[in-house]
Amino acid sequence: xxxxxxxxxxxxxxxxxxxxxxxxxxxxxxxxxxxxxxxxxxxxxxxxxxxxxxxxxxxxxxxxxxxxxxxxxxxxxxxxxxxxxxxxxxxxxxxxxxxxxxxxxxxxxxxxxxxxxxxxxxxxxxxxxxxxxxxxxxxxxxxxxxxxxxxxxxxxxxxxxxxxxxxxxxxxxxxxxxxxxxxxxxxxxxxxxxxxxxxxxxxxxxxxxxxxxxxxxxxxxxxxxxxxxxxxxxxxxxxxxxxxxxxxxxxxxxxxxxxxxxxxxxxxxxxxxxxxxxxxxxxxxxxxxxxxxxxxxxxxxxxxxxxxxxxxxxxxxxxxxxxxxxxxxxxxxxxxxxxxxxxxxxxxxxxxxxxxxxxxxxxxxxxxxxxxxxxxxxxxxxxxxxxxxxxxxxxxxxxxxxxxxxxxxxxxxxxxxxxxxxxxxxxxxxxxxxxxxxxxxxxxxxxxxxxxxxxxxxxxxxxxxxxxxxxxxxxxxxxxxxxxxxxxxxxxxxxxxxxxxxxxxxxxxxxxxxxxxxxxxxxxxxxxxxxxxxxxxxxxxxxxxxxxxxxxxxxxxxxxxxxxxxxxxxxxxxxxxxxxxxxxxxxxxxxxxxxxxxxxxxxxxxxxxxxxxxxxxxxxxxxxxxxxxxxxxxxxxxxxxxxxxxxxxxxxxxxxxxxxxxxxxxxxxxxxxxxxxxxxxxxxxxxxxxxxxxxxxxxxxxxxxxxxxxxxxxxxxxxxxxxxxxxxxxxxxxxxxxxxxxxxxxxxxxxxxxxxxxxxxxxxxxxxxxxxxxxxxxxxxxxxxxxxxxxxxxxxxxxxxxxxxxxxxxxxxxxxxxxxxxxxxxxxxxxxxxxxxxxxxxxxxxxxxxxxxxxxxxxxxxxxxxxxxxxxxxxxxxxxxxxxxxxxxxxxxxxxxxxxxxxxxxxxxxxxxxxxxxxxxxxxxxxxxxxxxxxxxxxxxx
Numbered sequence: 001x002x003x004x005x006x007x008x009x010x011x012x013x014x015x016x017x018x019x020x021x022x023x024x025x026x027x028x029x030x031x032x033x034x035x036x037x038x039x040x041x042x043x044x045x046x047x048x049x050x051x052x053x054x055x056x057x058x059x060x061x062x063x064x065x066x067x068x069x070x071x072x073x074x075x076x077x078x079x080x081x082x083x084x085x086x087x088x089x090x091x092x093x094x095x096x097x098x099x100x101x102x103x104x105x106x107x108x109x110x111x112x113x114x115x116x117x118x119x120x121x122x123x124x125x126x127x128x129x130x131x132x133x134x135x136x137x138x139x140x141x142x143x144x145x146x147x148x149x150x151x152x153x154x155x156x157x158x159x160x161x162x163x164x165x166x167x168x169x170x171x172x173x174x175x176x177x178x179x180x181x182x183x184x185x186x187x188x189x190x191x192x193x194x195x196x197x198x199x200x201x202x203x204x205x206x207x208x209x210x211x212x213x214x215x216x217x218x219x220x221x222x223x224x225x226x227x228x229x230x231x232x233x234x235x236x237x238x239x240x241x242x243x244x245x246x247x248x249x250x251x252x253x254x255x256x257x258x259x260x261x262x263x264x265x266x267x268x269x270x271x272x273x274x275x276x277x278x279x280x281x282x283x284x285x286x287x288x289x290x291x292x293x294x295x296x297x298x299x300x301x302x303x304x305x306x307x308x309x310x311x312x313x314x315x316x317x318x319x320x321x322x323x324x325x326x327x328x329x330x331x332x333x334x335x336x337x338x339x340x341x342x343x344x345x346x347x348x349x350x351x352x353x354x355x356x357x358x359x360x361x362x363x364x365x366x367x368x369x370x371x372x373x374x375x376x377x378x379x380x381x382x383x384x385x386x387x388x389x390x391x392x393x394x395x396x397x398x399x400x401x402x403x404x405x406x407x408x409x410x411x412x413x414x415x416x417x418x419x420x421x422x423x424x425x426x427x428x429x430x431x432x433x434x435x436x437x438x439x440x441x442x443x444x445x446x447x448x449x450x451x452x453x454x455x456x457x458x459x460x461x462x463x464x465x466x467x468x469x470x471x472x473x474x475x476x477x478x479x480x481x482x483x484x485x486x487x488x489x490x491x492x493x494x495x496x497x498x499x500x501x502x503x504x505x506x507x508x509x510x511x512x513x514x515x516x517x518x519x520x521x522x523x524x525x526x527x528x529x530x531x532x533x534x535x536x537x538x539x540x541x542x543x544x545x546x547x548x549x550x551x552x553x554x555x556x557x558x559x560x561x562x563x564x565x566x567x568x569x570x571x572x573x574x575x576x577x578x579x580x581x582x583x584x585x586x587x588x589x590x591x592x593x594x595x596x597x598x599x600x601x602x603x604x605x606x607x608x609x610x611x612x613x614x615x616x617x618x619x620x621x622x623x624x625x626x627x628x629x630x631x632x633x634x635x636x637x638x639x640x641x642x643x644x645x646x647x648x649x650x651x652x653x654x655x656x657x658x659x660x661x662x663x664x665x666x667x668x669x670x671x672x673x674x675x676x677x678x679x680x681x682x683x684x685x686x687x688x689x690x691x692x693x694x695x696x697x698x699x700x701x702x703x704x705x706x707x708x709x710x711x712x713x714x715x716x717x718x719x720x721x722x723x724x725x726x727x728x729x730x731x732x733x734x735x736x737x738x739x740x741x742x743x744x745x746x747x748x749x750x751x752x753x754x755x756x757x758x759x760x761x762x763x764x765x766x767x768x769x770x771x772x773x774x775x776x777x778x779x780x781x782x783x784x785x786x787x788x789x790x791x792x793x794x795x796x797x798x799x800x801x802x803x804x805x806x807x808x809x810x811x812x813x814x815x816x817x818x819x820x821x822x823x824x825x826x827x828x829x830x831x832x833x834x835x836x837x838x839x840x841x842x843x844x845x846x847x848x849x850x851x852x853x854x855x856x857x858x859x860x861x862x863x864x865x866x867x868x869x870x871x872x873x874x875x876x877x878x879x880x881x882x883x884x885x886x887x888x889x890x891x892x893x894x895x896x897x898x899x900x901x902x903x904x905x906x907x908x909x910x911x912x913x914x915x916x917x918x919x920x921x922x923x924x925x926x927x928x929x930x931x932x933x934x935x936x937x938x939x940x941x942x
Contacts, residue, residue: 005211025180078156138533368694704842
């Protein structure tokens with residue numbers, strides 16, 4: 001075996017190709033590296049019989065199992081089955097989805113043992129061997145996973161299968177080459193199994209060469225060891241040193257945009273390009289900043305981003321949502337799906353923008369009415385709208401998939417007229433320019449093979465009966481998610497920059513290299529969390545530890561940097577999030593501190609400026625513009641008219657010049673005319689498409705009013721004494737059952753959250769409301785109405801004819817013309833006797849005495865039906881079960897009327913202004929921009 005070190009000044013691939021003869025196999029660390037080497041070699045039109053493979057392909061060719069091998073989710077399913085209830089409970093695996101992450105760590109651990117030739121049986125003696133100390137939990141954990149491994153092997157062996165855990169050893173070697181030249185190219189770390197393979201290949205009569213790039217090795221009798229990469233010596237030995245730059249920014253978006261600014265500052269004639277090293281580039285949002293015409297982006301997309309996958313995922317989410325919401329479909333999920341263009345297009349062929357708008361308006365209507373859910377019953381026989389059609393078809397699809405109890409049943413629903421029609425989800429472009437369908441059907445066939453392999457006796461052993469459909473669909477999604485769809489670009493690209501990562505670029509050299517994400521924890525990476533053994537224990541067992549991983553990351557980074565003509569390291573810092581620059585940068589700065597071959601700059605340009613101008617202007621120009629922009633923003637103080645909506649009486653008021661308002665609208669008008677104009681007058685309401693499953697104040701108020709109206713409504717009319725009320729309000733069980741029945745009827749079926757809040761309402765609040773009604777009767781009605789005749793007038797579901805009519809409160813003059821303001825109200829309860837009238841409003845939280853005065857005006861005082869001293873009004877606090885201490889006086893009535901008319905006069909004269917109190921300006925600040933009102937203005941207006 002020959003071990004050769006290629007100097008960093010030489011191109012590694014050129015050196016590897018130089019001695020290439022016939023029947024040569026070149027083994028590279030990754031498939032990407034092997035593919036790149038193959039492409040480069042073929043450019044020379046060398047027709048020799050040579051192969052370019054990855055280390056993984058090499059091992060698969062040499063280590064052969066005796067039986068079929070279980071892979072991917074199939075092994076996880078078998079692992080889950082053999083664990084048993086007691087083992088699952090110990091490892092906190094309550095359902096199949098819980099084993100996915102744990103199971104992968106389980107397999108990784110035992111695969112690594114096999115890769116490092118650590119005998120599994122030796123682990124059983126660790127406790128008594130004295131190799132290292134084990135804690136009690138480690139002993140228990142190890143004993144259990146050893147038993148699980150044994151059970152797993154027994155189970156799959158009985159089925160005629162094996163696993164990588166069991167056949168990766170020397171007895172399985174089968175050398176397919178004899179008399180060949182095998183070259184291993186620049187792999188820093190070789191596992192014990194890989195070293196055994198290399199020796200076995202040589203013993204079979206092959207010539208073996210191990211190439212390193214700039215790394216020295218030490219030979220032993222039967223092996224070799226890589227020496228630590230000597231950065232200083234390598235740097236001093238370089239004949240031509242690279243230009244080095246460090247660019248620090250404030251976050252990763254600025255990092256990417258600073259790079260775009262950097263390449264624009266390069267010589268326009270320099271079109272040599274280079275490489276961006278960023279392992280997470282395609283998962284980051286900043287990848288959208290990069291134009292495919294300029295950067296060589298991979299022509300693949302995850303299958304998970306296609307409409308086919310997303311529709312299956314939407315069905316899965318629908319099944320889970322219905323299971324968690326007692327069969328109802330949350331509008332929060334519906335809202336998210338409606339934002340996906342493919343979703344509505346699937347159910348309505350050739351849908352127009354007008355039809356989309358119609359569907360959104362129907363959704364808005366439901367949300368305005370505080371609906372949280374929908375179901376089939378809501379639309380059956382009542383609604384033939386587009387919204388109802390879409391929801392009905394979607395729920396039908398959900399129910400079809402939820403009802404399957406096996407893989408064959410699930411597959412039968414795919415590409416079926418009664419199930420999911422795949423062709424509706426594949427665009428013409430995807431059909432013509434991608435392998436989406438081939439990729440999808442291949443993964444589906446792999447998934448379907450689970451059943452034909454008969455590794456699962458019954459799916460109810462994996463998923464319970466109610467969740468079998470959802471579980472199988474989730475399993476299918478896991479098979480599909482990792483797939484990659486290739487596409488053929490229809491555009492000619494002139495890109496000279498490519499995107500790669502440290503491992504795929506480890507054998508290559510570039511003129512210019514840009515390292516992204518140069519922060520500690522990413523490059524170098526952080527140690528992985530402990531799974532059974534810590535770093536010291538792993539090292540003593542002969543397993544890879546963090547020191548090994550950091551050593552190869554360090555070597556590959558500096559190899560790529562030192563072989564480049566120019567290298568730029570982009571990093572960012574954030575003290576609050578404990579983000580700091582890479583220690584590799586610190587090592588590099590220390591290395592070249594005495595030489596003038598490194599530059600460093602910090603970028604503090606606002607992202608908006610940097611992104612908008614990155615195509616042409618230098619960072620110095622942008623910084624200057626940013627400073628100017630910032631100073632302008634501080635100097636531009638909005639004038640008074642910025643916070644005022646101009647009044648137009650002819651348009652804002654009714655034809656007769658009257659402003660009409662309800663009690664709540666009139667109070668809002670007093671508090672903040674600006675907001676009143678937006679919300680009440682213009683009826684512009686903010687909608688939350690999140691449709692949070694909570695009991696909002698509005699919902700609770702609606703429940704309370706509906707409940708009291710239902711209970712009190714039955715007793716509407718004349719009463720001679722309290723006998724009838726005694727029978728109702730004295731029965732707390734009847735009162736409590738009344739609320740429970742109310743919550744399951746009408747619109748409340750779709751407004752009440754189907755989670756713990758529902759239990760809170762039926763088990764706690766229902767008792768409290770029943771007690772409150774009983775206390776209201778005992779402590780107030782009895783006191784004021786005992787042995788008296790009276791008329792009970794509770795609030796009705798809809799306004800009465802009398803309540804719809806507005807009554808004029810007063811008028812104001814503007815430019816010689818008279819304008820009026822009229823009001824109306826709807827009180828929770830009125831009680832009238834021969835001598836007086838009483839108004840009761842039930843409250844659960846905040847209250848405003850002005851509401852009671854408006855009710856008094858509307859029902860009795862504006863028409864002079866009763867004198868002021870004959871009208872009494874109060875708030876009954878439901879949760880506190882007592883009368884509020886608000887008292888209505890003639891002075892309060894007089895002041896309120898004056899305030900209303902003054903606000904009306906002011907609004908017509910100067911416009912609809914912001915509220916004078918800070919508390920009244922807190923809502924909808926993004927619209928009112930009340931946050932821009934200065935402290936001085938607040939004090940002067942307060």
